[in-house]
Amino acid sequence: MMPQDIRTSLVCNLVVGEEIRGKWNHSKYRIRRRLGYGATGAVYLADSDRGVVALKIGHDQMSITSEVNVLKRFSKVQGKVLGPSLIDVDDWVARNSTYPFYAMEYLKGETLFDFMKTKSSEWAGILLVQLLTDLHTLHQAGWAFGDLKPDNLLVTGPPYRIRWIDVGGTTVMDRSIKEYTEFYDRGYWGKGSRKAEPSYDLFSAGMVMVNLAYPSRFSKNGDPNKQMQAKITGSPMLKPYASILEKAWNGKYRYAEEMRNELVLLLNARDKARSPKKQSQQASQQPASRQAQKKKKSSFITETFLVFTFVFVVYLFYMLGQTM
Structure with a gap:
């Protein structure tokens, strides 16, 4: 068995493109990049047959098993999914050692x-x-x-x-x-x-x-x-x-x-507390808005009257021309 620090180093430093293959379920995962790491292992973004997933690879079987159990419980808490959905649980054999891992839903978002x-x-x-x-x-x-x-x-x-x-x-x-x-x-x-x-x-x-x-x-x-x-x-x-x-x-x-x-x-x-300010702003804007509407309506009436007057004068000249 490798010393713990060496195992930890391997788990936290997988290279882009490296393939992880499950020992028991035989699912394959290709590493894209590392998302983060902690005391129990590292999380990677990886491609799989089921699409993009988050892959948690650990160096301690008990810790990973505990996390898997938590994720399973999360999926049953009052019918509400609190954490990522669990997809796969398996072991990865590499460098003459076995590394437990699980695949979970990759949540796309912002920090x-x-x-x-x-x-x-x-x-x-x-x-x-x-x-x-x-x-x-x-x-x-x-x-x-x-x-x-x-x-x-x-x-x-x-x-x-x-x-x-x-x-x-x-x-x-x-x-x-x-x-x-x-x-x-x-x-x-x-x-x-x-x-x-x-x-x-x-x-x-x-x-x-x-x-x-x-x-x-x-x-x-x-x-x-x-x-x-x-x-x-x-x-x-x-x-x-x-x-x-x-x-x-x-x-x-x-x-x-x-x-x-x-x-x-x-x-x-x-x-x-902010609502009265908004209401007062809206109220102060209303008189100006109504005045603008009245002005617009008055302008429309004036323009309409002028158009009708012009048409009537043209018609009058036309009739006078016809009688001469």
């Missing part, structure tokens, strides 16, 4: 950062509502997402919809989070344990939004609480959501639905 480049900051709140809706469904099924971060999310559409593209960190509730990224991990910021529970994911969801305002991210300093408060209030994108983000930061939400409902109320209130 959160690319999507937000062309959209107003309000879209951050809308996407967070969608994310919290799916997290509530996942939590009700007994799972925490764990490694929640922009790298594991994608925006598809239109209609625009946030989707999950990697479930490697998904963990059964009350167990230790098996995969995480420091910036989104409450343990790193000293805000709680790494126990799989709704509040862990909700902390990460809030940090995803913070990351949209600060794409380069930042490290913690001596007082993370003051640091985060300054970051939130100092950002035009985050400031309207300050109360919600601070509650997520401090673990005040027990369920994703609580956080989602507060966010929906906030978004509705902001929309209503």
Whole structure:
């Protein structure tokens, strides 16, 4: 058996055009490019007999089996597909070793950062509502997402919809989070344990939004609480959501639905606050519009009268010519 670091290196560095053939199902996949990699393996874009797929190749059978089981469960959660659809599960034999893999639906879309480049900051709140809706469904099924971060999310559409593209960190509730990224991990910021529970994911969801305002991210300093408060209030994108983000930061939400409902109320209130301005603008435009319509109508009547007068005069001259 190869040392683990060598196996990991092979899995994460497949070349374009390399062919992966399943040992048991004999399906073939040709590598296009690598989409990403993490602790459990790498994900590639690949061509297959069933079209373009996302191919996850790992170096640990138990980790890949766990992810496959999660994807199978996702497809049965209240009849709602939370993650990509599972297509194939098999092993790949190469370099005198066996690598477990699975093929899943390739979700075509944009990263959160690319999507937000062309959209107003309000879209951050809308996407967070969608994310919290799916997290509530996942939590009700007994799972925490764990490694929640922009790298594991994608925006598809239109209609625009946030989707999950990697479930490697998904963990059964009350167990230790098996995969995480420091910036989104409450343990790193000293805000709680790494126990799989709704509040862990909700902390990460809030940090995803913070990351949209600060794409380069930042490290913690001596007082993370003051640091985060300054970051939130100092950002035009985050400031309207300050109360919600601070509650997520401090673990005040027990369920994703609580956080989602507060966010929906906030978004509705902001929309209503803008409505009177729109109505006053429309009202101020109405008198000018009516005056323009009256002027246009008056002009039409005048032109019509002149045309009839001209025709009558021509007819009169014609009749006089006939009598002479």
